[in-house]
Amino acid sequence: MTSIAENDSISAALEVIGDRWSLLVLRGVFRGLHRFGELRDDLGIASNLLTDRLTRFVEHGVLEKVPYQQRPVRFEYRLTEAGRALSPVLIAIMQWGDSYRQDPSGVPTTLVHGECNAPVRNLTHCTECNEPLEANQIRRADQRTSAT
Amino acid sequence: MTSIAENDSISAALEVIGDRWSLLVLRGVFRGLHRFGELRDDLGIASNLLTDRLTRFVEHGVLEKVPYQQRPVRFEYRLTEAGRALSPVLIAIMQWGDSYRQDPSGVPTTLVHGECNAPVRNLTHCTECNEPLEANQIRRADQRTSAT
DNA sequence: ACGCTCGGTTGCGATTCGCAACTTAGTCAC
């Protein structure tokens, strides 16, 4: 009776990224949008909500607020290590969206490795046998069975 | 000026999984909870919200509602292929939560491959050179530069 | 002194959430 996720890491993570805008804001920052106005204009998010999300990210150590000028002091938001570590989440979501939620009229996005130009893939694998794994082949270390 | 996510697959995906409960419900189903009451009791979600999320998942082809008895007809919810394909998202989120949101008192969850007992890792790699990739090494196929 | 930019804050109606109580279809015990 277990597999993925009989744990609280997921709900802990969702406190930070579990709403409609958080991942879109983060996506913007990954894309190179670092300033309040850039994010607001690009995403079309209401400024009070953007303030809110950015503040929360800073509080949780996902972004940091760094001044990019004095007089008047103005800030931009940059990814911390914890923020950069969210890229697999964005990639996994994007891959799923491409495969299962693609607007027929839309062009699926292919991500490639900057150097090789070869497509990128996100997957879960076993560090021993190296096999790519499906959800039902995975269980928690401290338990016996695998779920359906 | 791009990398991950200058696309709409993410927002399309977030229409389905982008709220506070969706991924927790899905996590429950991955765990083996398939019935309405099981999910409600396990997650502590209000029943109207659970109804709502389950209906949405069915509409979007993530879960299917199958009768498990007649007289009275009662249903359970099972992952479709699209639903199973969300496991990398859950795993990526869980990994991040373990690394960066771990309650100091909590035990980090290790996932292992059922057969090997070896730990599981989720990562993004290049299909050509096989290198594991960070967000800033990734760009869209149709663009030039990589983001910071 | 006037307007402009950037990064917000404030107000407020509309939507969504979360709790609790109720409903529906059928079973089982008496």
Place this chain on the structure above:
DNA sequence: GTGACTAAGTTGCGAATCGCAACCGAGCGT
């Protein structure tokens, strides 16, 4: 056949969030 019980929802309603729009404040440029 009446009453208690189960599972899967539905309904009502107050509380919290969202989303739009207008406003604010520090400094710059003219």
